[in-house]
Amino acid sequence: MPGTSSRFHGQSLQPWIALLTAIAFSFTLMAVSDMKGTEIARERTCDILSVLARPFGIFPAILHLSSENARLRAENAALNIESTAAQEALLENERLRNLLDFRSKSKLNLRSAEVIATNPISGVRSLLLDIGTKQGAVKHTAVISDLGLVGKLVQTSEQTSVAQTLLDRNLGAAVRLSICRVNGITSWTGGNRLIVENIPASASVRLDEEVITSGLDGIFPEGIIVGKVVSTKKAPESLFLKVEVAPAVNFARLEEVFIVYPDSSGILQP
Amino acid sequence: MNQLKVLCAGALILLLQITLIDLISIHGIKPDLVVLFVISRAITEGPTAGVAWGFGLGILIDTLTGGITGLGTLAYSMAGFLGGRLGFGKVLTRTRYLTIIFSGSALVYFIFTYFLQPWDAAGWMTILLTNTFPGIFYTWIITLVWFYSPFGHFLSGRSRGQL
Numbered sequence A: 001m002p003g004t005s006s007r008f009h010g011q012s013l014q015p016w017i018a019l020l021t022a023i024a025f026s027f028t029l030m031a032v033s034d035m036k037g038t039e040i041a042r043e044r045t046c047d048i049l050s051v052l053a054r055p056f057g058i059f060p061a062i063l064h065l066s067s068e069n070a071r072l073r074a075e076n077a078a079l080n081i082e083s084t085a086a087q088e089a090l091l092e093n094e095r096l097r098n099l100l101d102f103r104s105k106s107k108l109n110l111r112s113a114e115v116i117a118t119n120p121i122s123g124v125r126s127l128l129l130d131i132g133t134k135q136g137a138v139k140h141t142a143v144i145s146d147l148g149l150v151g152k153l154v155q156t157s158e159q160t161s162v163a164q165t166l167l168d169r170n171l172g173a174a175v176r177l178s179i180c181r182v183n184g185i186t187s188w189t190g191g192n193r194l195i196v197e198n199i200p201a202s203a204s205v206r207l208d209e210e211v212i213t214s215g216l217d218g219i220f221p222e223g224i225i226v227g228k229v230v231s232t233k234k235a236p237e238s239l240f241l242k243v244e245v246a247p248a249v250n251f252a253r254l255e256e257v258f259i260v261y262p263d264s265s266g267i268l269q270p
Numbered sequence B: 001m002n003q004l005k006v007l008c009a010g011a012l013i014l015l016l017q018i019t020l021i022d023l024i025s026i027h028g029i030k031p032d033l034v035v036l037f038v039i040s041r042a043i044t045e046g047p048t049a050g051v052a053w054g055f056g057l058g059i060l061i062d063t064l065t066g067g068i069t070g071l072g073t074l075a076y077s078m079a080g081f082l083g084g085r086l087g088f089g090k091v092l093t094r095t096r097y098l099t100i101i102f103s104g105s106a107l108v109y110f111i112f113t114y115f116l117q118p119w120d121a122a123g124w125m126t127i128l129l130t131n132t133f134p135g136i137f138y139t140w141i142i143t144l145v146w147f148y149s150p151f152g153h154f155l156s157g158r159s160r161g162q163l
Helices: A002-031 A036-100 B003-019 B033-045 B047-065 B071-087 B094-116 B121-147 B152-156
Strands: A108-118 A126-129 A142-144 A149-156 A161-165 A174-177 A183-188 A194-200 A210-213 A225-233 A240-247 A256-262
Touching: A002 B047, A002 B071, A036 A108, A036 A126, A036 A149, A036 B003, A036 B047, A108 B003, A126 A149, A126 A256, A174 A194, A194 A225, B003 B033, B003 B047, B033 B047, B033 B071, B033 B094, B033 B121, B047 B071, B071 B094, B094 B121
Parallel strands: none
Antiparallel strands: A108 A126, A108 A256, A126 A161, A142 A149, A142 A256, A149 A161, A174 A183, A174 A210, A183 A194, A194 A240, A210 A225, A225 A240
C-alpha cells in the first residue's frame, strides 16, 4: 500500500526534520546572539517574564523572613555600637585629611534592586533584577549585597537587568588579600567556592583573612568584601599559591542587591 | 491533559525553575525541572512535540541567561527528541521512565558544560565533578521524588496504573 508506506515514512522523518530545524535555528541564534535585534528581543522578553515571575518572589522572602529578621536584629545591635565609634573615627579622619590636604575618595552611590529570578542553566550564574535603564542601570556596573560583592550587570533593558554573579566561570574580579596586601583575580571552579590565582608562594596568606576588591579591574570599586580565605594550596613545582575563598554572599538566598554607581561628587546618596 | 493545561504546567515549571529552585539548591547545585517537563511531554506526545517543547522553553530560558542565545534551545530540543525516541509509543516501565529522564538531563547538562566552560582538562574535570554530575544526579532524585508523589502521573501524562 503506497499511501500507508509514504505516510509511515513521513511520520518517521518528521521528528528528525524537527530536530534538524531546531538545531539549525539554535546555531543561527548563537551566531546572531550579540546582534542588536536579538538583544532588543531578549530585553522585551525579560521585561514580560519579570512581570510573571515577580509574584513568586514572595515565597522565598516569607520563608527567610524570620531568620533574616533575627540576623538583622543582631546585626543592628552590633552596628549601633560600631556606628558610634565609626562616626568618631570618620570625623577624626576628615579632620586629618583636611589638615593634610588629601583629596577625599569618591563614595559609592547605591541603588537597591530586587532579584526577580535566577538563571536555571547550570554553569551560567546570573540574576534577573527589577532595575533597568529607566532607573539608570548601565552594563558592567558592580552589583553588591549587604554582605559583599555579588557580580556585575551584563545585560540591561528598560525595566530589568541581568547580573552575572561571581560563581559564573566567565566572571573574575580583581581582588586583594586584606592583611598580606597581595593582588589576585578570582575565578570559579565549581561548587560554592572561589579561587584566587596568581598569589606568589612567598605571600603569608592567613586563614580567615578577608578578601576585598582591589579596584584594579576598573569595574568593581575598591574595598568591597568578596569573602574569606578558607584554604591555600601549592603545587610542588609551582611558584604560585591557589587560595580558596568562601564568598561572603550566599548566592542561593539573594533577594535584594545594590547596584553601585561611582559618584564623582563624593556625596553618598541613599 | 488538554493542551491549555499542559501549557500552563509548562509555564509554571519554568517560573518555578527561575524563581524558587534556589530554595532547594545544595551548594549551588540545583535540579533542572524544565528538562524533566520536556522529556515527560516528549514521552507522552512524541519526539516532534518534545523538540517543540524543548525549543519553546529553551528560548525563554536563553533570554534570562544573559549568555549565548540558542544554547538552551539546542540542549532542550535534543533532550525532547531523545525522550520521544526512547519513550514514545513504548511500554513505559518505571525503570525505563527514570532511565530516559536520566539520559535526557545528562545530555542537557553535558551540552551546557561543553559550551559554557573553557577548554582546559583540569578545570573541566572539576566542573564535571562539582557541578555537572551532581546536577544530573539531583535532577534524577527530584524525578524519583516527583514520580512517587501523588502527582506523579500529571507530569508523565499516564495514569498511575500504566507506570
